[in-house]
Amino acid sequence: MSVSAPSRPAARTVRRPLVEERPLRHPDLTSPQVMTRRGWWLVVLNFLFPGSAQAVAGNRRLAKIGLGATLAMWALIALAVVSAMLWRQALVAFATNWFVLLAAQVLLIGYAILWVVLTIDTLRLVTLVRTGRIARFGIAVTAIVLMVVSGGTAAYASTVAGSTRDALGAIFGASGPSVPPSDGYYNILLLGADSAKGRDHMLFDSISVVSVNADTGAVTITGIPRDMRNVPFSEGPMQDLYPNGHEGHSDAYCGWDNKINQLNTEVGQCMDGEAMYPDAAANGSTPGIEATKDAAEGVLGIEIPYYVFIDMDGFAALIDALGGVDITVDERLPTGAIHQNADGSLSGVKGWIEVGEQHMDGDTAQWYARSRYTTSDWSRMQRQRQLQQAILAQFTPANVLTRFQSIAAAGTEIVNTDIPQDLIPYLSELALKAKEQKVTTIELVYESAGGIGVDPDDPDFDFIHSYLDGVLHPPTPTATPEG
Known part of the structure; x- marks a missing residue:
């Protein structure tokens, strides 16, 4: 009768502590240094890739929403950059379409709200009370500043989209049919x-x-x-x-x-x-x-x-x-509600536009274009054309x-x-x-x-x-x- 060798107990797999394996999701709550370092990482991740802080340390469903919106935003930005280089007319056509502008306005407002939600949730994940005493203030202020930068930029872009839509509607609300160029x-x-x-x-x-x-x-x-x-x-x-x-x-x-x-x-x-x-x-x-x-x-x-x-x-x-216009003035011109008297003198002169390089505000530029009592109508025509070119340059x-x-x-x-x-x-x-x-x-x-x-x-x-x-x-x- 053969005697079998005693069986060895199966080797047990040694697992590393979960805290070391996933320090962002399961940190050492007793270490202020670890929690501080983790807090800075989460705040930076939330700014650079909204939704990533939740992916590594929080609610994965919220992470999917944030990361999906972030990827969509970067894809749209990349498409806009490529269009600006290769299909500029197509980009402008989209950017001036009222429906596209309305959709952009809604999406940008959504982005601004999402950034606020993600930032608040990120601060919750940071657990400020577990971080170092000095770092608590810095992490909180940095997170809020970055939220204002990102969310505020999206909110401002939303208002620009709305203003563009309103301006286009007001200026081009009723317009005739397009015609081809005449003789080029x-x-x-x-x-x-x-x-x-x-x-x-x-x-x-x-x-x-x-x-x-x-x-x-x-x-x-x-x-x-x-x-x-x-x-x-x-x-x-x-x-x-x-x-x-x-x-x-x-x-x-x-x-x-x-x-x-x-x-x-x-x-x-x-x-x-x-x-x-x-x-x-x-x-x-x-x-x-x-x-x-x-x-x-x-x-x-x-x-x-x-x-x-x-x-x-x-x-x-x-x-x-x-912001004003830059004009080279060739002759001294009066400003104000001017009236030419019977003897040829002027009354109502408010001031004078002097000869030389001048940076004019709107009121001064308006008088520069209108002034005619000390010059001819032809001179005024030239000044108006000069002003048109200066405005285009701005x-x-x-x-x-x-x-x-x-x-x-x-x-x-x-x-x-x-x-x-x-x-x-x-x-x-x-x-x-x-x-x-x-x-x-x-x-x-x-x-x-x-x-x-x-x-x-x-x-x-x-x-x-x-x-x-x-x-x-x-x-x-x-x-x-x-x-």
């Missing part, structure tokens, strides 16, 4: 006037046409004197009414004459403008503006489908929202981002346009290209006044057409054969 250009009529309370009419103080090259973004601004007479009209109701141009027309009752800036009063108040331009209101325009468009087309010989109107009464607010991404709320609020108060919202992405792309190039300006006035040699009282429109065409479509240089 998007031409936009830029109008400036003072519609202050108490005025029963409005004459355009500033009339210019911005021509944007549809390929390169190059910008040409053509200034039309507000006192230009005898203007022709492009095909339409005004040409039917005045086939030979606005020659010699005047009306004492309505207070207009044949100057181009009088068209808004003539058509808007003293004619049946709605019958003449029945689609104007539906497209976000007015009969007076449409008549002025027809006149500008006749003057320049180009198609002008869109307009932008800037209310000079609120002009200062936009400049202040941008629309840098950093400036717009930091001052967006005030810029948007000012813009909705003073800007009207019939540019369709679906053109914004394309025009935004061209605007970025335009900032890299010098703006070309053309003034339809005397050469002595800085113009191209046009008499506003008796303009040669054929010459204007030919000159502008040469600027917008310069001849292509031909290669000379090598000899």
Whole structure:
């Protein structure tokens, strides 16, 4: 009978203490040093990867929500960065869509609330009473500061999305259909006037046409004197009414004459403008503006489908929202509610804009654009064009981002346009290209006044057409054969 060897007891697996294996979830509660170190880790993890603190030390269901939202946020940011580099127009199209902006606003508010919830839960997991006495205050303050940074950023971004949606709705609420560029250009009529309370009419103080090259973004601004007479009209109701141009027309009752800036009063108040331009209101325009468009087309010989109107009464607010503008002043100009007396002296002068480099606030810039008693109308046109370019220069991404709320609020108060919202992405792309190039300006006035040699009282429109065409479509240089 064989005797079997005694069996050995099975080897027992030695497990390490759970406290050492998972120190963040099961720490040594009796060690202030361990709890302090753990507390700092949890706070940092909560900031860098919201939800990760809960994943390693707390409620895993809350962790899934936090980490899922974090991953989705980083994915959207990455997609936005890639789109900005490769599909900029598509990004702008999404960023200016009212539904996308509404969804972004809701999501950002949700992120802000989630960060608050996760931070409060993280502080609960830290167990401050178990940390070192000095560290308790530091951990708590750091967690709150990081919560304000993250949640506050999301909350601010949410308000920006809401302001963008409101501003786009207010400015582009009613706009006409998109049209392709005309001869390679998007031409936009830029109008400036003072519609202050108490005025029963409005004459355009500033009339210019911005021509944007549809390929390169190059910008040409053509200034039309507000006192230009005898203007022709492009095909339409005004040409039917005045086939030979606005020659010699005047009306004492309505207070207009044949100057181009009088068209808004003539058509808007003293004619049946709605019958003449029945689609104007539906497209976000007015009969007076449409008549002025027809006149500008006749003057320049180009198609002008869109307009932008800037209310000079609120002009200062936009400049202040941008942080002011930098202007090189060539002649000393008065400011204030100025009146020219019979002897030629001025009363009501509040101050003077001195010659040289000036950083102007909104009020000063407004007087700089309006001042005319010590200079000519042609000089004022040049200053207005100079101010337009200075404002465009202030629309840098950093400036717009930091001052967006005030810029948007000012813009909705003073800007009207019939540019369709679906053109914004394309025009935004061209605007970025335009900032890299010098703006070309053309003034339809005397050469002595800085113009191209046009008499506003008796303009040669054929010459204007030919000159502008040469600027917008310069001849292509031909290669000379090598000899």
